[in-house]
Amino acid sequence: MTKPKGFFKRPPGPLAGMWSWKYLNVWKTIRMITSKPVRGLYEAFPSAVPVGSEFPDIELTTTGGAIFRSAELKGKKHLVLFTGAIT
Amino acid sequence: MHELEKKYRDRDVEFVAMYVREPHAGERGFPTYRNHESFDHKMEMAKELEQLKSVTITLGVDDSSQEQHGILGNLPNMAYVVDREGRVVYSNTWQHAEDIDATLAEMVTNDDPSRPLRPTINTNNLSGAI
Numbered sequence: 001m002t003k004p005k006g007f008f009k010r011p012p013g014p015l016a017g018m019w020s021w022k023y024l025n026v027w028k029t030i031r032m033i034t035s036k037p038v039r040g041l042y043e044a045f046p047s048a049v050p051v052g053s054e055f056p057d058i059e060l061t062t063t064g065g066a067i068f069r070s071a072e073l074k075g076k077k078h079l080v081l082f083t084g085a086i087t
Numbered sequence: 088m089h090e091l092e093k094k095y096r097d098r099d100v101e102f103v104a105m106y107v108r109e110p111h112a113g114e115r116g117f118p119t120y121r122n123h124e125s126f127d128h129k130m131e132m133a134k135e136l137e138q139l140k141s142v143t144i145t146l147g148v149d150d151s152s153q154e155q156h157g158i159l160g161n162l163p164n165m166a167y168v169v170d171r172e173g174r175v176v177y178s179n180t181w182q183h184a185e186d187i188d189a190t191l192a193e194m195v196t197n198d199d200p201s202r203p204l205r206p207t208i209n210t211n212n213l214s215g216a217i
Binding site for chain 2: 024025028029032041042044045046048049050051052053054055056058059060061062063068070071073074075076077078079080081082083084085086087
């Protein structure tokens with residue numbers, strides 16, 4: 001895989017995933033992940049679209065300007081959909 | 088995810104990354120990033136992400152009301168695996184590549200037992216990109 005340019009590097013050392021805290025506002029993050037609304041999102045996640053249920057028709061605009069519709073894959077392909085952001 | 092996409096691209100598996108809200112905009116490591124102000128701003132930042140992390144997987148953007156993201160659970164790093172019948176077979180609040188690999192390996196092996204695949208992803212060996 002091509003190494004990303006101009007992006008932060010993962011520091012070496014056995015930090016077990018805690019390396020990213022170097023880039024965050026630690027207290028804000030702790031407050032956020034322990035807050036009731038955010039905890040509520042994680043607690044509600046298993047019932048949002050449960051395993052075994054029908055996946056909703058998700059429509060997204062791709063960076064190339066096309067429209068992606070998850071329903072169009074039905075009967076054709078499996079789908080792995082994941083979320084992410086820069087920060 | 089790129090490693091997984093490469094592994095499964097010829098086995099009828101579509102990978103889609105959904106660009107969502109910036110959870111740490113303006114924090115220590117990201118002082119120049121702001122929360123999205125409009126759909127165009129969100130799309131601009133999605134394109135920046137695509138360049139920064141050399142994203143080759145389809146990258147899609149939700150509308151600025153985040154309706155689609157909300158339907159799926161509204162979390163920043165969640166993952167779903169859906170079979171070709173449109174049924175959810177795996178979901179998690181975090182993208183555990185090993186679990187997704189194991190799920191996909193089983194699915195594609197069931198599709199075509201003459202071409203079995205085994206889980207091979209070990210996240211300790213990956214560089215930590217999207």
